[in-house]
Amino acid sequence: MKEVQSLERGIHILFQFSRKRPAMTAEEIAMAVGLPKSSIYRFLRTFTKHGLLERDALTGQYYLGLRLLELEEVVHSKIDIETVSKPFLTALGEFSGETVQLNILHGDHGICVYGVESPSAFRLAPEKGRVIPLYAGASGTSILAFMDREERNIICEGPLEQFTPYTITEPEILKRHLDEIYKQGYVITEQEVYIGSLGIAAPVFGRDQKVLGSISLSGPIQRIDEERKIAIRDELIRTAKEVTDRMIRLGR
Template identity: 25%
Template sequence: MENNNLKQTSNKESSSVQAVERALLILKFIGESPSPISVGDLAKQVELNRTTVWRLIGTLENQGFVEKEPISKGYQLGYSLFQLTSQNNPYDSLVRRARKILEELKDEVGETVLLSVPKQDGILTIDQIDTDHSVRLVDYSHTISPLHCTSNGKILLSLLPKKELDIILEQTLEPFSKYTITDPEELRKELEKTYTQKIGTSIGELDENENAISAPIFDRKKNLVAFITLGGPSFRLTKDDLLLLSDRMLEAAKQIEAQLD
């Protein structure tokens, strides 16, 4: 009886070690992939069946070590992994390449400029350059903002396939201020305008005292990789002021894209 228990314990330990090895192998291939990778491609790379990869991916995703890219639905390394190694911020290269352009825009307009990236559940701000004004934007650095009431979030939503957008709009849209658009059809019209104009705006929708405008940043494969945003207090940066900055924001986004080649 004791020998049987030892064998069962040994088998469980062996199975656990194998699962860890497979999970680490998946992390390795995801990290080495130049773009988000699908489960099917990942299964071929690691030579495991799709069911096994799905199970391991699900565990890694629940712990934040991998995450699904919202547009391609491929998997990339998650933010939790990089929190373990503060010396290896995955966004350092992007921040470094965009910094000069962000600073030039901040100096030119005199308002706060942010750089952010799309996440499955919102928008993560990876860099923020503030002005010297005593009244300015809240510090959004390293925080995740909602999609439906932010200028960069609206851009992401406007680029989603219709079926995926429908699923999001079926959910309750939380009001963050009295100006937050919570009616799905009204938001859908706003997103159509965002898609056409290629810029997103938020007029007091996240914080009724703040207005912002964003432009998308794509890599050379036309994958959405980031957003550049300019924002400030509504008494100083009005809706009309923002709309006048549309071309300038698109120009700044293009300048950052050129740095990604």
């Protein structure tokens, strides 16, 4: 029990450091955690020995050590776009009441890696692992529009399968469509892959503004009127930006 209590005190000491307070003296740490300086010094010696804290010899202040950066790298290596996106997709699904999904770029196509299904009886169900064409539908075109221009043009030249009468299969028309998506930063499509469906999607980026995938929403056209469409679009764009910001901070 004493060992557990000591560990908790040590963790509490480390948690006193923050962006607003990156360095502190032993006296300041003791005051912050409410422990005598004699006890604080034992913790500080141990933390310094193992690289969790470092001490500035001139000021006497302690700050977080480089060993914690190594641990941070371990944490970051386990965090992928799916992990980052899940809570945001859940919130978007609750807001919209429609099916939302996360799609990632994989070679010359997209893949649905996570989805939140609409609670409505009449819905489009997300299929984890489903291959998504990049040239048709909101999920794919919101990725293709932001890919490298040369790669984009290769895909636009086809072959382009026609899924419905509304699928764009003319390369030049598709390129102009992608240019529009690029300019506005999102896409709304109707019946390009499935008859009766409406899709809204926005890209997700990583470091160097490289497109990683997209967040998309789909539902029956008759259920999403113009007012709902605008509200959902704005929330989806905000969601994609939140995920992008997280991925960039993680160096992905």
